[in-house]
Amino acid sequence: MNGWFLVAGALLVVAFFVHSVFGNRLYAAARPEHAALRAYDAWLMGRCGMQMIGADLLLAAGFLLLAGSGVIPRSRELELFVLLTYCAWTLGWLLSLIAERSGSRYYFRLCQWVLFLSVALLTGIGTFCG
Template sequence: MNGWFLTAGTTAAAVAVVHIVAGGRDVVRPLLAGNLPDEPRRVLHTVWHMVTADLVLAAAALIWLSLRERPGGDTIAWLLAGHFVAYSVVFLMVTLAADWSKPLLRLPQWMLLLPVAVLAGIGTL
């Protein structure tokens, strides 16, 4: 068993739960209640659900990799690590581009996503 992958997968699963619960309350409900035109609102709603599926599947893949005894998971793990790095970078870029006080805390999702990348990366070593 690879404890690093298991920890990465468990962390990713926790991130998915936070996304579902807090994102549903703080992002999706206001989005759907807002006055955006119907088509962009529905596209954004769909994208939110796509990210939900993505986070759940990534968590499952990391947990599955942790339980494998045979080699060959490193490529998948590196891809998943890169995936979480990319998510973190996007959140950081969007956050830092906004004119907010304490911008790194306004959209703290990067703080949840980056540890998954680090743990998955360490698990490949």
């Protein structure tokens, strides 16, 4: 039993449901009219990205919960993959905010990076100390 993985997996399950319900509502509200073809194309590509993020959250949660509860054997390679994935999500999110010159309020308002960092830290602790 690896409690670090279980907590990280539980965070990702909650994030998946928040992303699926509230993120979907927020994103749907930003939908441009079909007449604005380039804007609609960009919005639709972002919509596909939303679905990919949902799959990422759910698959990582499943792996962490199954590995953490001992249902599947531990795999150092997959643990490191999840760790590096969420480190990359954290870094990518923060670099995007920096590149867009977002004001400081957006670091707290769009604080998904905190979730990504938390999952990375919990996974790292579970991998190396658990």
